[in-house]
Amino acid sequence: MIVVTGATGHIGNNLVPLLLERGHTVRALVHSNKGRLDAQKVDIVEGDVRDRASLDRAFEGAEYVLHLAAKISIVGDPDGSVHAINVDGARNVAEAALAAGVKRLVHTSSCHAFDINRVPSDTAAGTADETCGRPGPGHPAYDRSKALGEAQVREVIAKGLDAVIVNPSGVIGPNDPEPSRMGHTFLWLASGTMPSLIDGGFDFVDVRDVCDGILGALKLGKTGENYLLSGHHNTVGQLAEHVQALTGTKPPMFTSPMWLARFGAPFVELWYSIVGGEPIYTAEALHALRANPLSHAKAVADIGYSARSTRESVTDILESFRGDGRL
Helix, strand or coil: CEEEECCCCHHHHHHHHHHHHCCCCEEEEECCCCCCHHHCCCEEEECCCCCHHHHHHHHCCCCEEEECCCCCCCCCCCCCHHHHHHHHHHHHHHHHHHHHCCCEEEEECCHHHCCCCCCCCCCCCCCECCCCCCCCCCCCHHHHHHHHHHHHHHHHHCCCCCEEEEEECEEECCCCCCCCHHHHHHHHHHHCCCCCEECCEEEEEEHHHHHHHHHHHHHHCCCCCEEEECCEEEEHHHHHHHHHHHHCCCCCCCEECHHHHHHHHHHHHHHHHHHCCCCCCCHHHHHHCECCCECCHHHHHHHCCCCCCHHHHHHHHHHHHHHCCCC
16 A cells, blocks of 8 residues: 555646556645545545654554645745745654654655756856755755755655655656646646746756656655756746747746846735735745756656656646646
């Protein structure tokens, strides 16, 4: 039996059906919202990664644990929940997995657990990989939390847990029911409601490739190793061009230079703090859009990883949203 935490998120919505398709028995740990899991042959257990007792119940009898649950933030950690879920929760999951005697834990971290805005001098020019340093005090709270969460898992590995860590980049792709922040971006681009573009870029990876990478790490990954699961570096403008080619919707006429976006970010954040909701972009989001391209060469060599084209991903994103009636 495989236990999946965070099973109702974007990755979970693609990973759980894949596991069932391959004949695995799946138990899903859910916090409150069961999402689409009720329609699948899944054992659902309510719990919280911050509650060790609920993890002990969920992991009883498990052979493997695939840990996806996390809190993504581009607005810092004002209430402490980012640290509680991404750091304390990671340790709880690892310790519960060790206590339950699972054969292997795959901890899904993030490329942001590395300082991907700086690259070691001996890597390919301008390309970030697993040898990059870790986020420091000046980095976004989310980035620091993912690095600290990995450190917690490594402490439990030292006690005897067999665990592998995977680090996806910006996840895009179909079956995105919430939708995710990037899902919203594609909906805005396809509907012509995106106010402007920003002169920056990031590495985006298809959610289905991430799922394959997680299962590759489960089977072939080396204990204690990190594997970057990246895709292809695209500017925001290039994403808009993909959408235009597939829908005919023209991208916004204005592309904000990075300096202007950085200047305006505090005012955007202040406005949303007054009116409510999450800002379209923040200083932390802009930090990500200045990251270097990523290498997934290690994952290719060790776990048989591969990444499909961005155009294929965008095509299937839009088709999925049409099927859900959102486009």
